[in-house]
Amino acid sequence: RKILLLNGPNLNLLGKREPGVYGNETLKHLEENITSLGDAHQIEVSCFQSNHEGELLDRLHLANEDGTKGIIFNPGAFTHYSYAIRDAIAGIQVPVIEVHISNVHSREEFRHTSVIAPVAHGQIVGLGFKGYELAFYALMDLAKGRG
Ligand code: DQA
Numbered sequence: 001r002k003i004l005l006l007n008g009p010n011l012n013l014l015g016k017r018e019p020g021v022y023g024n025e026t027l028k029h030l031e032e033n034i035t036s037l038g039d040a041h042q043i044e045v046s047c048f049q050s051n052h053e054g055e056l057l058d059r060l061h062l063a064n065e066d067g068t069k070g071i072i073f074n075p076g077a078f079t080h081y082s083y084a085i086r087d088a089i090a091g092i093q094v095p096v097i098e099v100h101i102s103n104v105h106s107r108e109e110f111r112h113t114s115v116i117a118p119v120a121h122g123q124i125v126g127l128g129f130k131g132y133e134l135a136f137y138a139l140m141d142l143a144k145g146r147g
Contacts, residue, residue, distance in 0.1 A: 004045075004048065004059070004094075005034050005047045005132070007049040009051045009077060012049050014101075015029075025129055034132055038136070041140060043143075056085060056088075061088065063092065063094050070143060072099055073099065079111075080110055080111060080115065082115065082116075086116055086119055095121040097122050097135040098122070100123075100125040104125050105125065106126070122138060
């Protein structure tokens with residue numbers, strides 16, 4: 001079984017970027033953490049981050065072909081306006097859990113809207129890096145038919 005950890009724009013800067021909002025942990029730490037969770041549960045974790053909308057679209061399309069059973073996805077600011085990413089998620093069969101590190105609802109008005117949420121299997125916001133772990137467990141149950 002295989003899960004994709006997908007991170008969108010600016011998340012390569014985790015640890016350096018607004019640490020008061022996003023914490024001190026790096027993307028590398030996050031990817032290592034979810035990969036080792038996968039190891040503990042015999043689940044292969046592929047990690048991909050891009051600052052480019054088209055590359056995220058291509059990776060979503062690929063996930064539909066390569067046996068990926070679930071996607072943990074933080075689309076960054078694309079969350080709030082990318083209809084192309086929304087359409088890609090609607091167009092694939094693989095369930096996507098949308099994750100946001102920060103509590104987007106306590107921040108600027110433009111962050112309160114997600115164009116992704118209606119096509120996501122679920123959404124986790126405001127729980128920091130823990131949110132990615134919770135998404136991992138949710139997808140694991142889903143892949144076992146217990147979600
Ligand atoms: C974010 C929230 C978005 O509003 C922001 O543009 C990000 C990160 C989060 O993880 O809290 O880049 O997705």
